[in-house]
Amino acid sequence: MCLAIPGQVVEVVDEHNRLATVEVAGVRRTVNIGLLDVGDVGAVPGDWVLIHVGFALSKIDEEEARATLRLLEQMGAEYAQELDELKASVIE
Amino acid sequence: MKFVDEFRDAELGRVVAGEIVAAVEPGRHYKVMEVCGGHTHSIYKYGVDDLLPSNVELVHGPGCPVCVIPMGRVDDGIALAHEPGVIFTCFGDMLRVPGSSQTLLDAKADGADVRIVYSPLDALRIAKQNPEREVVFFAIGFETTAPSTALTLRRARAESVGNFSVMCSHVTIVPPLRALLESPDLRLDGFIGPGHVATVVGARPFQFLPDQYGKPVVISGFEPLDILQSVLMVLRQLGAGRATVENQYARVVPWEGNLRALEIMAEVFALRPHFEWRGLGFISQSALRISDAYAEWDAEERFSVPGVRVADPKACQCGEVLKGVIKPWECKVFGTACTPERPIGTCMVSPEGACAAYYNYGRFAREREVA
Numbered sequence: 152m153c154l155a156i157p158g159q160v161v162e163v164v165d166e167h168n169r170l171a172t173v174e175v176a177g178v179r180r181t182v183n184i185g186l187l188d189v190g191d192v193g194a195v196p197g198d199w200v201l202i203h204v205g206f207a208l209s210k211i212d213e214e215e216a217r218a219t220l221r222l223l224e225q226m227g228a229e230y231a232q233e234l235d236e237l238k239a240s241v242i243e
Numbered sequence: 244m245k246f247v248d249e250f251r252d253a254e255l256g257r258v259v260a261g262e263i264v265a266a267v268e269p270g271r272h273y274k275v276m277e278v279c280g281g282h283t284h285s286i287y288k289y290g291v292d293d294l295l296p297s298n299v300e301l302v303h304g305p306g307c308p309v310c311v312i313p314m315g316r317v318d319d320g321i322a323l324a325h326e327p328g329v330i331f332t333c334f335g336d337m338l339r340v341p342g343s344s345q346t347l348l349d350a351k352a353d354g355a356d357v358r359i360v361y362s363p364l365d366a367l368r369i370a371k372q373n374p375e376r377e378v379v380f381f382a383i384g385f386e387t388t389a390p391s392t393a394l395t396l397r398r399a400r401a402e403s404v405g406n407f408s409v410m411c412s413h414v415t416i417v418p419p420l421r422a423l424l425e426s427p428d429l430r431l432d433g434f435i436g437p438g439h440v441a442t443v444v445g446a447r448p449f450q451f452l453p454d455q456y457g458k459p460v461v462i463s464g465f466e467p468l469d470i471l472q473s474v475l476m477v478l479r480q481l482g483a484g485r486a487t488v489e490n491q492y493a494r495v496v497p498w499e500g501n502l503r504a505l506e507i508m509a510e511v512f513a514l515r516p517h518f519e520w521r522g523l524g525f526i527s528q529s530a531l532r533i534s535d536a537y538a539e540w541d542a543e544e545r546f547s548v549p550g551v552r553v554a555d556p557k558a559c560q561c562g563e564v565l566k567g568v569i570k571p572w573e574c575k576v577f578g579t580a581c582t583p584e585r586p587i588g589t590c591m592v593s594p595e596g597a598c599a600a601y602y603n604y605g606r607f608a609r610e611r612e613v614a
């Protein structure tokens with residue numbers, strides 16, 4: 152549960168509840184982007200974000216996202232488990 | 244240096260390792276604590292400490308949320324899970340944490356409806372799908388995770404989801420660090436600050452380390468190169484006789500943190516006067532409870548929670564490990580009675596726990612050979 156995984160925002164699917172489809176390691180899942188609503192711009196499609204327990208925690212740039220993904224992939228089992236749990240997640 | 248090839252920039256890795264050697268005074272022993280379990284994990288996985296001179300020692304801190312949950316709290320969770328009609332939800336890491344007589348996994352085998360969720364929002368969805376059941380979410384984690392619980396509770400209130408509640412066991416990072424610095428067991432020279440926690444709280448809360456204790460702290464990213472660079476930054480401060488908060492992870496961590504997250508946390512949570520930490524005992528103002536405005540969704544209000552207090556098992560030295568006083572392999576049951584498959588203590592359960600990290604990366608075998 153301590154991992155933060157990078158993903159790219161595809162589209163905002165529930166404006167009111169601040170839910171967005173995010174592509175994470177090839178899978179699309181719904182996550183909450185409400186914690187990024189600082190100022191007048193929140194996360195928008197195309198943004199890379201770090202996701203922790205179903206919530207986008209911070210925006211990052213693409214290079215950072217790719218480097219973080221590489222690091223996570225090298226972790227092996229724990230990353231695989233986190234991805235499995237993420238895949239089982241149905242946030243609506 | 245086989246590890247350096249796995250760094251984002253191997254050449255820079257070599258340069259930094261060299262600069263660290265140049266930055267230390269021979270004859271001086273440096274103890275630098277990495278606060279966060281994620282760092283501990285990277286350090287063992289990549290052998291970061293093998294790249295350091297022998298007089299620079301990395302000490303593992305208390306920043307693993309699963310590790311610090313006391314046994315009594317697990318027992319309380321298990322008691323709730325056994326309540327009739329309850330669906331008890333938690334992160335997967337909590338399932339195998341030993342309570343005094345059972346784990347949540349055992350409770351599940353005994354017929355309790357215990358379900359793993361990836362997100363507190365999954366727990367809320369389960370509540371909405373099962374209106375005739377009571378759904379409890381066992382919330383754990385530092386400030387990294389607490390905002391997610393807070394937003395979930397906000398939504399539960401907005402949608403009047405009456406059969407959802409949270410057993411709040413969120414903890415905060417500053418009080419245990421203060422407790423460590425006040426304890427005579429341990430002399431530390433500086434800190435590698437927790438990157439993800441700082442994403443939420445910012446760098447400012449760590450200012451007390453230099454201001455009140457004269458200790459340098461560098462907020463760090465999680466790649467091996469990040470950690471190496473942060474160690475160098477700590478050593479340079481020490482060499483120059485300085486102590487400040489520096490942010491090595493500025494590409495992700497804003498100095499002021501995530502103001503939105505802090506605002507929501509302030510609304511949904513309140514500080515507990517004190518909270519018990521595994522192995523560290525009671526630490527004042529070190530954990531969060533659900534605020535009065537959200538009391539309706541507080542599992543501790545809704546159910547009678549036993550509030551169990553149990554001493555850690557005699558064989559367990561997690562407290563010493565969490566304080567950095569001993570290394571995992573110095574615990575008498577490490578790798579024998581206590582393994583990731585059959586953990587006695589929490590530090591062996593979570594991958595971020597120092598004992599599990601040592602065990603999984605085979606370092607204990609190496610250490611024992613040289614010992």
Ligand code: SF4
Nearest residue numbers: 561574581588591598
């Ligand atoms: S080996 Fe087990 S009992 Fe000993 S400190 Fe580590 S987790 Fe705790």
